[in-house]
Amino acid sequence: QHSFVKAVSxxxxxxxxxxxxxxxxxxxxxxxxxxxxxxxxxxKHMGKVKMYYTLDGSMPGENATLYNPSTYQPELNQPIVINQDTCIKVVVKGFGKYDSDMAEYRYQIK
Structure with missing residues (x-):
C-alpha cells in the first residue's frame, strides 16, 4: 500500500x-x-482506510476490488450495482492498525 505524509510533527x-x-x-x-x-x-474513517471487497464468495485481500481508491476524490467511490442475489465480503485495511475482521453482507433480489 503506497502512501505519503506531509506536515508530520x-x-x-x-x-x-x-x-x-x-x-x-x-x-x-x-x-x-x-x-x-x-x-x-x-x-467512519473513510479517508484513512481502504476497503477491499469481493462478490464471488472469495476472501477479500489486496488483489480484490478496491472500493475507495482516493481519499481526495470521493466521487471515485462507485456504488456496487446489485443485479442478482449477491454476497459482498469486505475487509478494511489501513496504517496503524491490523486489518478488520471480514464483514459479509447478503442481498436478495425481491
Missing part, C-alpha cells in the same frame, strides 16, 4: 497492541433489494 513508537480497524458497513442494509439498485460501502 511527531511520531510515536510503541509496543502496545494497536487493535483492528472496525468493519465496513453498508447502505442500504443487507436483505432484500430491487434488481439494479446499488450498495455503498461505508466506514
Amino acid at each position: 511527531e511520531i510515536h513508537v510503541t509496543v502496545d497492541d494497536p487493535g483492528k480497524w472496525e468493519a465496513a458497513t453498508v447502505y442500504p442494509p443487507a436483505g432484500n433489494i430491487k434488481k439494479g439498485d446499488s450498495v455503498k460501502l461505508q466506514h
Whole structure:
C-alpha cells in the first residue's frame, strides 16, 4: 500500500497492541433489494482506510476490488450495482492498525 505524509510533527513508537480497524458497513442494509439498485460501502474513517471487497464468495485481500481508491476524490467511490442475489465480503485495511475482521453482507433480489 503506497502512501505519503506531509506536515508530520511527531511520531510515536510503541509496543502496545494497536487493535483492528472496525468493519465496513453498508447502505442500504443487507436483505432484500430491487434488481439494479446499488450498495455503498461505508466506514467512519473513510479517508484513512481502504476497503477491499469481493462478490464471488472469495476472501477479500489486496488483489480484490478496491472500493475507495482516493481519499481526495470521493466521487471515485462507485456504488456496487446489485443485479442478482449477491454476497459482498469486505475487509478494511489501513496504517496503524491490523486489518478488520471480514464483514459479509447478503442481498436478495425481491
